[in-house]
Amino acid sequence: MLEVRNLAVSYRETEAVRNVSFCLQPGEVTALLGPNGAGKSTLVQGILGLIPIDRGSVKWQHRSLKDQLKKIAYVPQRTQIDWDYPITVQNVVMMGRIRATGWFRSPSRRSREIVNTALQRVEMWEYRQRQIRELSGGQQQRVFLARALAQEADLFFFDEPFAGVDRKTEEILFNVFDELKEKGKTILVISHDLGETLDRYDRLLLLDKELIASGSKQEVITAENLRKVYGRHLQSMA
Template sequence: MTALTVKNLSSAYQKKIVLDSLTFSIEEGTLTGVVGPNGAGKSTMIKAILGLQPKMTGSIEFFNGKLKKLTNHLGYVPQRGAVDWDFPTNVLDVVTMGLYGQIGWFQYPGKKHRQLAFEALEKVNMAEYANRQISQLSGGQQQRVFLARALVQDADLYFMDEPFAGVDAKTEKTIIAVLKELKSKGKTVLVVHHDLQTVPAYFDHVLLLNKQLIAYGPTNETFTKSFLKKTYGGEIHWMGSDQFVESL
């Protein structure tokens, strides 16, 4: 079964085409890195798929059309810079918000819900900060909190926008461990990613994007010199087995 099918997706920002006729299908149970240069439309693509960004054309289908009510089945981790971290709430409450699709927005979370939120914090090594105000956290800690909020949903399909951006090595290690655990449980994860050196180690599939879809498929078949050259236009160096070895 495919987890996500995108057909002829186009989107514009201030009358400028950002995404141009994207068509692809994401296989269920895969961990996909979404890769491309700045301005390629990676974040816009995720937002358009989730209905957070208007689309000009196209259709989106989840799990072969079998998934109609999406609230409890889709998880989203936005870019850290898009979040108001000065909002007066603590870490545990932020994670508990991930359960509101199950609880109901006008119902108060019970002990069971808060326990689930606490367990999600434990998975990202943030349980000791449960009562800390979110504004008092470091960038890496904030990212782990939002990862926990997505985890507590127990979604089937996750979208994560630059979860590794600006985090320390400890947080990066925690995030990739969680992503691989999700995959092992049959979850499907799409991750906007910028570090080309870690793509082969982190993702079993890769989607190369530069306003148009360049390629999508297994990493060992798709993350190649020729496809990267089409994606980046020769503005990077080709990464060999362990280092950059020649200019595109």
């Protein structure tokens, strides 16, 4: 179980996220929802220790998550990456094996098999020799999904995996989430899509600087909660 307690994280001197507490259970896919600027990415980066946190604690199986980075697969937003980087699809996925391979070593035969399986699972096997800049947005996202699979992690964090992807990629992403869930993995997905895809998550977290609501779709997507979160944004737009 992942336990986040009283977490506060700042982004450039302003408090972006405050007093956030929640738990994630193995075998569940959780969506982290909220408008732009709600602090979703900042929260996840704080949990992973990518940016310093002001207060609070993050524990995985009752031990500090910082000491168990091997168990995490993190997929950053696609826009964070320079897709002109000279690298082929299969070598991006092989990056997922870097911890398992260790310093000064070349990837093992087992690592190569894992990479091949991951590429086939996301239907990118035919593209394995392509340079990544030749891919569509959805294909790029699937390469990153394959890299996360190759890590054989227990905890998965996806930052906006559905932004700008095609239907096929969306379907593959949700199917892979389901498979990971079956294997008892813990999955957190950042999204700002409030449409029908919400049915595919086990639990929702609604964030707007602080945690507004958490629970099932019925509990979280209420008129009052949406007004609290999006009403303010609508007002500021008008």
